[in-house]
Amino acid sequence: MTYTEASMDALRQSGDELADATVATLFERGEVAKFNALMRYVSTAGAPLPEGLPDVAREYLDATRVPPAWVDWAEMEKARLFFIDNNVHISTALSFASMPACYVVPHVAKLLSTTHGLKYPSKRMAETGQFTVYLMQPDAFEAGSRFIPAAQKVRLLHASIRHHLTRENRWDVEAHGTPICQEDLIGGQMFFSLLVLDSLHRLGIHMSTEGAEAYYYVWRVVGAMLGVDQNSAPKTLDEARQYLDLYLVRHMGPSKEGAHLTRQLIDLYEELVPGTFFDPIVSALIRHLIGDTCATWLDVPRTPWDTVVKAVPHLLGVLETIEDRSPLGAWALDRIGHLTTIFELSSLTRGRVMHYAIPDTLKKDYGISDAGPRIHPWTPPAATVS
Structure with a gap:
């Protein structure tokens, strides 16, 4: 696809x-509060839907209760094992690269500021972490799992933001397009x-090429479940590179909203890191992962750790050598990684389950092999835009 x-x-x-029509009908009939109250009891896949659930919501939940028919379950299992093997690294990338990268797109930063979704950034981070943990469970798409209900609710949350911003004239559609549009969903x-x-x-x-492709594949499935148009979404990593390069060239740049959200993040x-000595490593790691230009746009401070953090790949290389040569070492590192991820998530959630709901208003204060041997490492697709 070009x-x-x-x-x-x-x-x-x-x-x-689908989600936009569902949300519009719920608001039109005054059933949002009723829907939210009842949906707090829908947290696992396959559970009976509560009595009194609005008909339009029941139809939406029935239509979205299973993953796409084209899912390759062997590929999904490879992705899960890839996540287990790299969970701390993936959490690091999500926290210090993916989240700040959202703020390099000014209209996305503006949308987050407008909805005040990050006035309390720990909430969004907790929701994102919880969503990812649900996704990578062995039973993520089976009865009793928490991932599918979470995906259904997040999709409606996006639709509710579109509903509010467009109807309250709080979004310049002509300048920025539809809020949380397909281009941004794919982005x-x-x-x-x-x-x-x-x-x-x-x-x-x-990483092996097989492992990288499996990890990308699972997010294709997630995209489909969150309402991404599969006729437009990249299907391969090469297509993904073309899309991401063009998307960033079209939109990335500095903004006061992006800088403000980054400071909050x-x-x-820094609050999660004990003491203050290691605080500068937060900024240094963000700068290392998103690059000097983007970090400068986001007012990420320079620190003496900017040079130190470049040694991280060497340290991780030593740990991977231990992992590759010792089954016990591999087990221990995977277990430490799992516990670290759980600790980080519990710190953000304060031990609570995060609930996704449709806001009434946008408040002002708002048997499969593993992922493949590393002897054939993954090489990132080449840049497509100079």
């Missing part, structure tokens, strides 16, 4: 027809997939 300025412009005008999918792989490569993590991470 992406052009014209095709990207078209994607800016499209939202998510977000790229930030959480290809950009994560790029960041792992930048950290010196050794840095403050949040």
Whole structure:
């Protein structure tokens, strides 16, 4: 698939027809509060839907309760094992690259500021972390899992933001397109997939081509479940590179909203690090992963750790050597990685389950082999835009 300025412009005008129609009907009938109250009891896949759920919501939940028919389950299992093997590295990439990268796109930073989704950044980070953990469970798409209900609710949350911003004249559609449009939904999918792989490569993590492709594949499935138009979304990593390069060239730049949100994010991470000695490593790691230009746009401070953090790939290389040569070492490192991820998530959630709901208003204060041997390492697709 080839992406052009014209095709990207078209994607800016499209939202998510199914979710948008569902949310519009709920608001029209005054059933949003009732829906949110009942949906707090829907947290696992396959559970009976509660009595009294609005008909339009029941129809939406029935239509979205299973993953796309084209899912390759062997590929999904490879992705899960890839996540287990790299969970700390993936969490690092999501936290220090994917999240800040969203703020390099001024209209996305403006949208987040307008909805005040990051006035309390720990909430969004907790929701993102919880969503990813749900996704990578062995039973993510089976009865009793938490991932599918979470995906259904996030999709409606996006639709509710589109509903509010357009109807309250709080968004310049002519200048910025539809809020959370298809171009931005696919862009977000790229930030959480290809950009994560790029960041792992930048950290010196050794990945097989098979493992990288499996990880990208699972986010294609996630995109489909979040309302991404599969006729427009990249299907391969090469297509993903073309899309992400063009998307960033079209939109990335400095903004006061992006800088403000980044400052909030840095403050949040520094609070999670015990003491203050290691605080500068937060800014240094963000700068290392997203690059000097983007970091400068976001007012990421320079620190003496900017040079030190470049040694991270060498340290990780030593750990991977231990992992490759010792089954016990591999088990221990995977276990440490799992516990580290759980600790980070529990710190953000304060031990609570994060609930996704449709806001009434946008408040002012708002048996499969593993992922493949590393002897055939993944090489990132070449840049397509100079």
